[in-house]
Amino acid sequence: MAGHIQDRWYKTETGPDGKITRTKTDRHGNGSRYRARYVGPDGTEQSKAFPDRQKRLAEQWLAQIEADMSRGHYIDPAASRTTFRQYAERWIAAQTSNVASRATTETQLRLHAFPYLGSRPLASFRPSHIRTWTRQLEDAGLASSYRRSIFATVSAVLTAAVDDTFIPRNPCRSSSVHAPKPSGERVTPWTREQTFAVREALPQRYQAMVDVGAGCGLRQGEIFGLPVDAVGFLTGWLHVGLQIKVVKGRSFFALPKGEKTRDVPLPDQVGQVLAQHIKRYPPVSVTLPWLKPDGPPLTRSLVFTGPRGNHVYRSNFNISPWKPALATAGLITKPEEKGQPLPSAREHGMHALRHFYASVLLDAGENIKALSNYLGHTDPGFTLRVYTHLMPSSEGRTRKAVNRLYESTSKSDNGPGTTQAA
Secondary structure, three states: OOOEEEEOOEEEEEOOOOOEEEEEOOOOOOOOOEEEEEEOOOOOEEEEEEOOOOHHHHHHHHHHHHHHHHHOOOOOHHHHOOEHHHHHHHHHHOOOOOHHHHHHHHHHHHHHOHHHHOOOEHHHOOHHHHHHHHHHHHHOOOOHHHHHHHHHHHHHHHHHHHHOOOOOOOHHHOOOOOOOOOOOOOOOOOOHHHHHHHHHHOOHHHHHHHHHHHHHOOOHHHHHOOEHHHEEOOOOEEEEOOEEEEEOOEEEEEOOHHHOOEEEEOOHHHHHHHHHHHHHOOOEEEEEEEOOOOOOEEEEEEOOOOOOOOOOOHHHHHHHHHHHHHHHOOOOOOOOOOOOOOOOOHHHOOHHHHHHHHHHHHHOOOOHHHHHHHHOOOOHHHHHHHHHHHOOOHHHHHHHHHHHHHHHOOOOOOOHHHHHHO
16 A cells, blocks of 8 residues: 555554553544555655544545556646646647747637636536536637637647646546537638629729739738739749738738648739739838747738838728728628727628638639648648538539530531430
């Protein structure tokens, strides 16, 4: 058995005659009688008190400690008293992901996990606590996709706590706990008319952004951070290797999402629009930190800039001119009272241009793997899950194939028309 059990109510003494006798201590009758002690794997002594007549429980507890140590399941009692917030903050600080991802994770925990779970000691977690918490997130009206992301973050923290032997198992992975379900909502791309209506409603210096988003599939940050030397007017390719990120209000240059650079076809029409834009609004050299808000300075000549000769600020652009353009195009409804802000339009952000791009390519018969590469997705399976409903159906392809056959067949006596007449 690991350790030993001390009886704090009695002590043993050896008399002059060599006989061992038990005598009462000053603590006799007060407080817990037994203290089970053992030395942990880190060399520190641990103990737990047990009341009178519970020596058997103390022995069982020590036996369990010994068994946990032998199986590698031992949990340090001091570590298990660490609160979820204390451990999560240390976990965030140790992450090696990029600064924007860490900021997103920190925001999710601070706003949606710490208020519910932050003060709870890790050892006290039960599946019921996670079930209650996920219901609270749902009651708060958060979108299912966002709730799934928050749940995944909390589960990642608790998995790390298991690895660090703070807790024996992750309650998020209990069979009675279910992650928030996907919303089941399908992407509904803008129509051609809606896309060009938004373009027409934007100020002239921003209109070419729609062509780059809808014609090349770039993300908003990639459009804002597009350097002029990335546009291959002669090669017919556009290199996506830079974006502008914003963390806590501070802008900086970074690699594209997932640190995945890519090359996408530059359609002739989009190339012509960009050439005209550059002629009208010459590129401006912009200097921003590289990779993180306090990173070394990096200067790039950007295709799109604001009226003051600096880079385009995301928050300002989204409020104006983007939202007013959506209202003019009829995608969001203007408030009845003058001076009221325009309604939220999350589904009509600039990401909608990427959905339009995907729908155009799929309708033209482009394969998922190529589309995934052009969009900068790490996994073609993700692309398929998002856009599978936009792929032409087999019956649709059949009709088109047969129709083309009839259209290409001359109206001679031996053609399909003659057969039908017969």
